[in-house]
Amino acid sequence: MNFKEQLTRFPILETVAKAAAELGVEAYIIGGFVRDLILSRASKDIDVVSVGNGIELAERVAARLGPDVFVSIYKNFGTAQIRQCDLEIEFVGARKESYRTDSRKPAVEDGTLSDDQNRRDFTINAMGISLNKDTFGELVDPFEGVRDLKRKIIRTPLEPEITFSDDPLRMMRAIRFASQLNFDIEPDTFDAIIKMKERIGIVSAERISDELNKIILSPTPSYGFKLLYHAGILAIMFPEMIELLGVETIDGKGHKDNFYHTLQVLDNVAQHTDDLWLRWAAILHDIAKPATKKFDKKVGWSFHNHEEVGARMVPVIFRRMKLPLNEKMRFVKKLVRLHLRPIVLSKEEITDSAMRRLLVEAGEDIEALMKLCRADITSKNPDKVKRFLHNFDLVEQKLKDLEERDKLRNFQPVITGEIIMETFGLKPAKEVGIIKEIVREAILEGIIPNEYEPAFAYMVHEGEKLGLSVQSTGTTFE
Template sequence: MNYKSYLDQIPIFAKIGACADALGVETYVIGGFVRDIILNRPSKDIDIVCVGSGIELAQEVAKAVGNVKVNVFKNFGTAMLKDGDWEVEFVGARKESYNRDSRKPIVEDGTLEDDQNRRDFTINAMAIRLNADHFGDLIDPFDGMGDIERKIIRTPLDPDITFSDDPLRMMRAVRFATQLNFDIDADTFFALSKNAERLSIISRERIADEMNKMILAKNPSYGFKLLFQSRLLHQFFPEMVALQGVEVKNGRKHKDNFYHTLQVLDNVAEMSDDLWLRWAAILHDIAKPPTKRFHPKAGWTFHGHEDKGARMVPAIFRKLKLPMNEKMKMVQKLVRLHLRPIPLVKEEITDSALRRLLFEAGEDLERLMMLCRADITSKNERKVTQYLKNFDIVEEKLRIVEENDQVRNFQPPVSGEDIMEYFDLKPSREVGLIKDAIKEAVLEGEIKNDKEEAFALMIKLGDEMGLKAAK
């Protein structure tokens, strides 16, 4: 099969081919770019392999393109340049061997065949020739084209060796299967399970990177099911594994919180591409196993799982090497608040309760409401419809209260500096007490959220504490 007509639409390929011919080296575009041509997926990353020096070829191509900058990585024998929106990486063909205690290979110069042998999956081992003779010809020694047609993830060589050599490839197998909605070949999947414990030599950062790409797929639950069934998930995320299972006591059972969580995740994925909202879905019930109790009358309960779950979030993020920043704090907030909107549908609910949710959710209110809607996973369609209508009511109540009181992104109408200046105080317990009392008064609706009423309350509170205005 020949892809000349496709390559002719992207001028840099002709320049790479001409430079390769001038240097007398076989040169190919390989890997993900070729796969994505066949799958008709957008791609901006081009991997070039040549039977020779990738760095030398990159430098010649840079001159042909117009003296663009070449980033050289001598330790890896690679070079990279940008041409418009295209990011092109060059490397010499190589063969690899591995030490069992490391995923870093021993690298030697090799042929195209050697280079294709070392690729992770058949769909990533296809190459297209760029030299003038046979320009555009597809070289597909492992029937990657057939595996694309069959929608199969399969390793080019023995999967047991492929995964033992570089265990990160096991995470990549699941990630590609999830992104492409492909099956994993039976022998390849068996090797995942057999080598699962080899993930211990992979850094958590690399695992998290693959997992995040999987979580951003259209149906991320598929990936988690593969991770669970292969026991890969057990190696790095036991808290999520603990959600799986149903316990029956006195004829009463609870739902399987693992599969419920996956349904919530898919529901969120239909509404938003926000990675961290999807993480909130993954973690919203994470504390149900440690809070599970059985009561003869009430049955199974998970009291306080939202608060305990919020306390678990930082440790999970730290262990998985996820960012310990405002993203983590947002996930923690959503986990803590995910049950709070439910009782707000009641007619007798006070504006104070609405104000407090607005204040606590702040700029994440829309994310919180999406999570709450996604958390409705009943098979009873009538019940689902009723719950969604209830959340419509809650959102309207919140909108009205916010319109009147403006407490969603609450900033105290009187600051600590205002209090210290008026009473000639240094930072102290009294300043904190007055600030907290003003905040509570606004949230309870005792005063409006404006400076004049807050200032009057500040003077009253100070007087009750025996504080005197500065002269």
């Protein structure tokens, strides 16, 4: 198989070939770029292996490209990188690796092309394409990676137990590639993952979460989660999710399996958005159901307050998994806390007051919340799903009309604490907070508009009921 014609679409590869010839070394493209080229998938990352010094090759390539090309050199890793025309080309010398049992960081020494291909994680990532003059574009495929691509199989080049023992992160990567490509994991390879699963404990939480996020972003993320579950890795890295699994039945009354329900919600969300954090909200929306599960002989199973308990669990899970503790976490926490609100509204007569409160609390995240709630409607009864979605249409239209009329998305009452203190001659005190909350509730209930004059008059009236006297008209705040 020769890829000479396809490589002409990437002029920089001809430059690499010429630079390698000048240095008298062999050079090959290896890894994901080759795999994606065969699969006709777009790829911006090119790994070039030099049977020699990779950094020297990168510097020679840069010299041929001109003075404006910058080489990033990582001496500790023996690699260098060039960015060119939206491509990232990484250069490394061919190497041989050996591992200690307590670390996934290998001892590295210079090696041959064969040594370099042997150390690769999977057959589909071990293929190479020659950049050498006499064999330019020829495929080097010692482990039948092309065959595995055609069969849609993830398989290790060497014994899988050795591969996963050397670098346990490869177990996550196997599942990630299977989920991204919709491939199967070859039985012996998957059996080795099950056997070696405890080795995942030597991998940092950051690297595990990075692979997990890629699984979450795959087209059908539930597939990756099911593989993680059956391999036994999910129980180690994400025990809270395993607790969702199973159905308990008492007096003939059972509840839905919240593990598979969560995966269905995640897949539903994935059909409509690539937003990683909205997908995380889908994963965590029912995470507190095991902690809040109760059985009542009259009403059956309940999960009272699971949305509030779940919201409190979000930072704990994010912190342990080394996910960002910033606005991304706060977004997920908010959606977990609010995810029942639109569903409740769709079952009841919709009031402007309830709608205002939802708009105020959701703010700019109202569309994301509604996507999550639509995804949360799962049932084997299509008529039931259709009925709920119709009610959701009514809720969304009502929200849209109310937002256009009252502009509540970034709601702030016109009456501030400073106005209250100035008006009644108060210093910071509990009365200020009481009056502020009274005015806020009146606006949300629709008793008064969020406009200065009616809100000020209402504030004065409520303050006088508390025994306060007006000291200032507050006109300076208009």
